Amino acid sequence: MTAHTKKIVLLLIGWFFVIIGGIGIFLPVLPTTPFLLISLWAFSQSSERFHDWLYHHRVLGPPLQEWSEYGVIPLRAKIVALATMAVSATLVISFSSTPWYGLAAMVILMLIGAGFILSRPSRRKQKDGT
Incomplete structure (x- = not known):
């Protein structure tokens, strides 16, 4: 794959996941931040301009910065992720014929x-260690 083709593929991946992440803002079962993290990675490999735009975006940027700098997953996101996993597992176990x-x-x-x-x-540590 040529460098130009790789850049185009990564840009498409980046924008695809920005769109999916954007949809996740309105659909509570679709996580926004993980998709935006994929976009951020793809843009970091293909377009400094789009990477900087996403990373410093007024609405989308703060959760990406919190993850990138502090490894933070907000409590609300944890609750949604765990609840979604629990409901999914319950439905699959209850209604599928998947082997044990x-x-x-x-x-x-x-x-x-x-x-x-x-x-x-769930939140970044303060300078006093709390």
């Missing part, structure tokens, strides 16, 4: 994801 090992794998992966989410701070 598929269900076990799903639950294990969700628990790993939940553990990661819970291990991140």
